[in-house]
Amino acid sequence: MQVLKGISFELGEGEVKVVFGPSGSGKSTLLRCINMLNPPDKGEVYLRGENITDPEVNINAMRARIGMVFQHFNLFAHLKAIDNVSIGLRRVRGFPKEEAREKALEVLQTVKMEKWADHYPAELSGGQQQRVGIARALAMDPDVILFDEPTSALDPELIGEVLQVMLDLAKAGTTMIVVTHEMGFAKAVASEMIFLGDGVIIESGTPEHFFISPKSERVKKFLQQLDILYGSHEKLLK
């Protein structure tokens, strides 16, 4: 089945791209094509000028430069929070044990999880797990981090702490592609938003463009639905 039908965009250093759209539109597939977890049948992906879709390229080394944060966190269940963060440093970057631990602890501090370093994922709340998930990606000092609906599996009261970490990262100049329906987040930090539908880019533009004058009917409808979900219901009462 063809999921993505010709998608092309560029992402500059320090930019935050927000991808949104109905389910089944190919958002997750797009992210997995970018880091080759689902290698695309056709097309190319470049990271700082290097073609990572080239079969000659060492894809593991490339993936180490592309962080990924998953909808369901996907923390390594048998490892403590700190080891989830340090395992990439040790096994991929070849850090000695102590150095990896120190750096992992630093990264856990940036997501405010240092106190939970010695807890196992199953002992943490969803929000805490996702912050460890972000730390795991961050520890590798990636060129870009991909977020695949990072808050959509979370209880409402846990979303804030994860969004706060993501906002901090965006402010610090982290290059990010974020699949999300958190429009507040998009408004605050997106340099560009992409609306994906049926595997194609239906519309793209700045947050202002989308929230003030979206062109396509589909986008308008979709944003209305999001408004019902997250916005005020006064309009609906009339």
Next chain:
Amino acid sequence: MILQDRPNPIGELLIVLEYWDHILSGFLLTMWLYGWALLMGFFLGLILANLRQYGGWFLSRIASGYIEFMRGTPLLAQLFFIYFLPSSLNIPVGNWKIETSFTILNKDITIILLNYRTLAGLLTLGLNSAAYQAEYFRGSIMSVGTEQLMAAQSIGMSRIAGIRHIVLPQALRRVIPAWSNEAAYLPKYTVVVYFIGVKDLFSQAHLTVTLTFISVTTYVLIAIIFLVTITLISKGLDIIHKKTMIPGL
């Protein structure tokens, strides 16, 4: 006075226990076979499970075929096949042996650790157990889920490193309760080596019966030895399972 002619289980047991050196050497040989077969089945089973799960089109079919064949044919037939194969191909098997002797309570006990017969028995039990263990391992690998491997790859680990450092440590913890089935079955399966003349616990029981003409008591004693051994193995695995459990899960 008629009562005295009836079999007295305690008296019979005491007679049978005079042959405790036979029974001990048989027990030790059974445990020796069991240990190596379980170990061989473990490593081969782990390889088979990984091939079946991750081996791609060709290798996974080879592994599946092997597993289905070993599970679908009688253990005794497999044993005879391996035992008789060299002689049917006119390959000499030799008359070599490795044995160990020790003395307990003035009785000399000699155990043949390895000769052609024992080797054939060991190979059969190990190859057979591997097929069953492989399926337990595959089930637990599948229960860990593809997301874990995907996450490992997302931080730059190779597929093999992800399997080794992320999937298998979790799969091996999870597999213990199901795998303890195989650990409990295998000691009983080892008795098939009786048919090719290995002096295991069951052979020694048979020998004791021919020497004492006491059958039921002897076999009940053997059954109790199996029961106690297997109960201890199960308890041991329970403890390992609890000790290796991931906190919070």
